[in-house]
Amino acid sequence: MAMSKVKTKKLCSDHRTQVGVQRRKKTEALIIRAALNVFAEKGRDGAVIDDVLVAADISRGTFYNYFDSVEQLLERTSRWMVEDLIANFIEPLLIMQVDPAERLCTGLRLFFQRAEADREWCRFIGRIWTIGPLDAPSKDIRRGMRLKIFTVPSFDAALTMQRGTIREALLRIATGDIPKRYSDQITEVIMQGLGVGKLRIAEIMSKPLPVIKQRAR
């Protein structure tokens, strides 16, 4: 309670942040959206905090009510970008698939398709995205392990291999210097790391990829 009072007091110091949790979430989203626009305009490496303040039309004080540091803003923004891609573009295309190997394989291919279309996105996500595991792919790995479709030493090792390989691949794709079929090969090597046999991998990979629809804005 004492904590809450202190927090409230702090929030009251800025007129934009008086009306509770919902409003707070909205402003946080506003800042992240502003950051995304700044990144789109100035490139993600060149953006500085002042650009974000101008774009979101907030004071420095307000910013630090929501984020501890610019680094934290970058982390949350990169997480938002990945979650948005998975929730709004990839998951809708996977609803008909139940097999965890097929879901993960198709999900990875769609993810890399998006990645290859935007090198700057790759560099940003590859460098910044350091936060915990993502819901959907983790669930697939766990289900696959339960069904013995994935045979791995542990969930933690599987997740480390999957995330690490994805990140390293994004950094490589960001250079623009990738061999033919690189993304598909990365998907294959991840599936192999999860213990899926070569024939099964080839079978899944031979299926046509669902098409990502452009979102109406």
Place this chain on the structure above:
Amino acid sequence: MAMSKVKTKKLCSDHRTQVGVQRRKKTEALIIRAALNVFAEKGRDGAVIDDVLVAADISRGTFYNYFDSVEQLLERTSRWMVEDLIANFIEPLLIMQVDPAERLCTGLRLFFQRAEADREWCRFIGRIWTIGPLDAPSKDIRRGMRLKIFTVPSFDAALTMQRGTIREALLRIATGDIPKRYSDQITEVIMQGLGVGKLRIAEIMSKPLPVIKQRAR
């Protein structure tokens, strides 16, 4: 020739760096060594360029004769640390092993043994080490592919998986929050990703690990 003259002229601007390539290499090593000492004292995150200048007893101008930026110093230092570990601690213990799977597996276990003993080292290498592939492990992967011991979609995919998984594991080890047998599981999942069968992996993992000797200083 013209290039060489320009370079020489630049070097002459500082009295410490007049005597050619050998001297240049020596000074570069001196700066990296100084950086290592500063990191050891102040922690790798807290170190700033001025600490390195004092420790190496060089001017800012000299520093920038050798490195474009602090980031470059960090990259080269982290690369030096990994290469030193491989060349002086791991490789000497692998000279009796010829099988690429055994060499890579044992090398990885020794690497992670070192990593687990120093979380700060893990964080530093995990975050900074972004430069190209390392000689020894790349050779093992290529040889393993030629001998069909490793069956992977491509060398590039194999290297991405191996490097990415190692880096992600280092970042995890750096948190201090790792499950039991985590490093061994990471080694196993990398071997599986390279296409080595579970029985063969278990066989190699069951062999006792050679002991890293402390280097006399």
